[in-house]
Amino acid sequence: MVSRNLAWALERGKALRIRRQVRMWIWAYGFLAPSLILFALIVLYPSVEAFRLSLYRWSLFGEKEFVGLANYQRMVRDPLFWQSLKVTCIWTIGVVPWVMVLGMLTALALNQPWLPGRGVFRTIYFVPVMTSVVASAFVWRWLFEPTFGVVNWILRQIGIVDPPGWLASTTWALPALMTAGIWKQVGYAMVLFLAGLQTIPRELREAAEIDGANPWQIFWHVTLPLLNPTVVFVAVILVINAFRVFSIPYVMTSGGFTYLTPGGPLNSTRVFVLHIYDLAWKQFDFGYGAANAIVLLLMIMTVTLVQLRILQRPFEY
Amino acid sequence: MGRWTWFSLFMLAALILAQCAPGAPASPTPPPQITIVHWQHHHEARKPVVDELIQEFQAKYPNVTIKFESIPYEQYFDKLLTALASKTGPDVFQIPMEMAEQLIQAGALAPVPESVMTTQQIEEAFIPAAVRRFKSGGKYYGLPTDVQTLILFINVDLLKECGGDPARPPATWEELKEQARRCTKRDAQGNIIQAGLDTRYRWAVYTQAMYSFIDGPVVDAASCKVNYAGPQGIAAWKLIAELMTGPEAVDSPKFLTGQRKFEQGKAVFYINHPVTRGRLEREAKGINWIVAPPPVPAGKKPVTPLHVWAYVVNKDTKNPEWAWRWVQLLTSKDAQIKWFRKAGDLPSLKVLVSDPSLATDEKFRVALESMSYSRPVEQVGQTEVDNIQSELWEKIVIQGADVETAVKEAAAKEEQVVRKILKCP
Numbered sequence: 001m002v003s004r005n006l007a008w009a010l011e012r013g014k015a016l017r018i019r020r021q022v023r024m025w026i027w028a029y030g031f032l033a034p035s036l037i038l039f040a041l042i043v044l045y046p047s048v049e050a051f052r053l054s055l056y057r058w059s060l061f062g063e064k065e066f067v068g069l070a071n072y073q074r075m076v077r078d079p080l081f082w083q084s085l086k087v088t089c090i091w092t093i094g095v096v097p098w099v100m101v102l103g104m105l106t107a108l109a110l111n112q113p114w115l116p117g118r119g120v121f122r123t124i125y126f127v128p129v130m131t132s133v134v135a136s137a138f139v140w141r142w143l144f145e146p147t148f149g150v151v152n153w154i155l156r157q158i159g160i161v162d163p164p165g166w167l168a169s170t171t172w173a174l175p176a177l178m179t180a181g182i183w184k185q186v187g188y189a190m191v192l193f194l195a196g197l198q199t200i201p202r203e204l205r206e207a208a209e210i211d212g213a214n215p216w217q218i219f220w221h222v223t224l225p226l227l228n229p230t231v232v233f234v235a236v237i238l239v240i241n242a243f244r245v246f247s248i249p250y251v252m253t254s255g256g257f258t259y260l261t262p263g264g265p266l267n268s269t270r271v272f273v274l275h276i277y278d279l280a281w282k283q284f285d286f287g288y289g290a291a292n293a294i295v296l297l298l299m300i301m302t303v304t305l306v307q308l309r310i311l312q313r314p315f316e317y
Numbered sequence: 318m319g320r321w322t323w324f325s326l327f328m329l330a331a332l333i334l335a336q337c338a339p340g341a342p343a344s345p346t347p348p349p350q351i352t353i354v355h356w357q358h359h360h361e362a363r364k365p366v367v368d369e370l371i372q373e374f375q376a377k378y379p380n381v382t383i384k385f386e387s388i389p390y391e392q393y394f395d396k397l398l399t400a401l402a403s404k405t406g407p408d409v410f411q412i413p414m415e416m417a418e419q420l421i422q423a424g425a426l427a428p429v430p431e432s433v434m435t436t437q438q439i440e441e442a443f444i445p446a447a448v449r450r451f452k453s454g455g456k457y458y459g460l461p462t463d464v465q466t467l468i469l470f471i472n473v474d475l476l477k478e479c480g481g482d483p484a485r486p487p488a489t490w491e492e493l494k495e496q497a498r499r500c501t502k503r504d505a506q507g508n509i510i511q512a513g514l515d516t517r518y519r520w521a522v523y524t525q526a527m528y529s530f531i532d533g534p535v536v537d538a539a540s541c542k543v544n545y546a547g548p549q550g551i552a553a554w555k556l557i558a559e560l561m562t563g564p565e566a567v568d569s570p571k572f573l574t575g576q577r578k579f580e581q582g583k584a585v586f587y588i589n590h591p592v593t594r595g596r597l598e599r600e601a602k603g604i605n606w607i608v609a610p611p612p613v614p615a616g617k618k619p620v621t622p623l624h625v626w627a628y629v630v631n632k633d634t635k636n637p638e639w640a641w642r643w644v645q646l647l648t649s650k651d652a653q654i655k656w657f658r659k660a661g662d663l664p665s666l667k668v669l670v671s672d673p674s675l676a677t678d679e680k681f682r683v684a685l686e687s688m689s690y691s692r693p694v695e696q697v698g699q700t701e702v703d704n705i706q707s708e709l710w711e712k713i714v715i716q717g718a719d720v721e722t723a724v725k726e727a728a729a730k731e732e733q734v735v736r737k738i739l740k741c742p
Contacts, residue, residue, distance in 0.1 A: 146572070147509070167575070170715055266715060282394075282704075
């Protein structure tokens, strides 16, 4: 009798636990559902459709023609694919480290309690982030105008008699764009590093000072390791943004007022997203454009995973 | 039966009797309200003309409203073609002649109904070059607008400053090259500060060069061949190299990159369409300018490329008759006079092309006369071909590439595009 009651009690307890767990799952998924539905509708579904479109040849009108992996095979032979990949990689390698270094230095400076007007400086550095990217790209275009622009005027004043042709030059167009890209994002990195710096307990730095560490040693052995999660986050986000850059190259060197083709002088600023835009929306080769978009997605995912593997370091206080 | 049942039966009977009773005399039903959506690419001089024509059309047909959207050129095709593909396109829009084959083959356009204009009427009314590309299967799919040739604009004051004579504008490429070189100014470091020839609109320069150098077809759609890789085409592109490279270059991509130099008074010569007159009159009032026929190789007769757009009607429009009536007004004789006088678009009606009274000043006369020596642009395909030719220009001008090699590569690429669009065997 006692053992039967015990068995019944155990069973009932288990049933209650299961019911409670199910109820918790229902609540959890109920709260997650709106975000999941939104994610499915605006991210997952378009991605699946883009992959499906990449298996077809379609120029917007007429029937879609199934071509399997022909669009991907075509990519390998397409010089513009390799050119846009090269330009995007140069952009990434050129912009991301500078943004991180300048952002970090600015954050370190603005984290000093003795610096007067820190709030003002933080605002000044963050203003480029808030400014419309299109408006600022137009301004940078004027600044880099080879004949009457401010940049070349300054270069002439310091004795450079034949300054670069900037947006009209196959060599200098991309560096000009990258300058605008760095300017636009330093404030963003600064804010994130600043937030990270402020989570590091002051006592750790003070302990290192007492032990005789100089500022560089404190930074390298204490601050930077503890800032690792922020560094990883900033690096990942900046690299993703670099692979997806579009507005600055489009406004500064493509189409529009210049009546030029996308990609700047001899495609020297043809970043990958601009390449996709040209294929899909200018040449109306949607299948091939979709294939390039899928490849971009895979590249970003791969690079992100590699970054996380290399950069993440465990730490403990 | 209860009270409510009797009431319900009474109401039902009343309703039935009401339907059977003869009605009062009907008041005339007003015509249905029609809305025609009209898109075209924005031009400062053309928009006011369209606005005026809309007022005219709506006054004549009060039941019709024209909803006009003037779209910046760089967004026009993105917006138009995606709208057409998603069945949300406008009723009436304009397309350039080089897109005619693509859109007709894609089934995006409605043919001109016989009730609006028969094929015979179209061929009797319009010059052949303005309508030929829009004919397929014996039907016309557009009526012409935005007829343009290329002419030479000259800044009189700047030309006089460099010793030129406005009364004797350059007639050949050699004369233009010589005068433009003389008029090009440089600073102490050798950077151009005044261009001899504004080449921002590079399409105009290389198209005039190709069409004036090459005697036969530049693009032969019948045989799907692109012919500018021959000796005459290469000579045209060598001229571009002479104009744009070396210490005597008449312009530079570094000078006012992407900007309108002639309109700012920073260039002496400018090859552009007659419609540029409208923009100059609105935005460059301080510039004293004249026009002249465009240059040609020495010993050759005058020639200029003729380029046409057409107003077309969406195949999916719910109001084809009204849409075509609106197009008919846009391309009517009175409208074409307005286009010519107020915007600078050349007429496409035979009766107007040969009408000397249209030329109320010398500028109009030169523009109108250019139609007599024009030949239609044969380009097939738009963006892809523009990209190929623009890249050819950049290879020659920026990279200093070997002209013959670069031209042959470009012609081969363009031929592939032509074959793809025309579905050549």
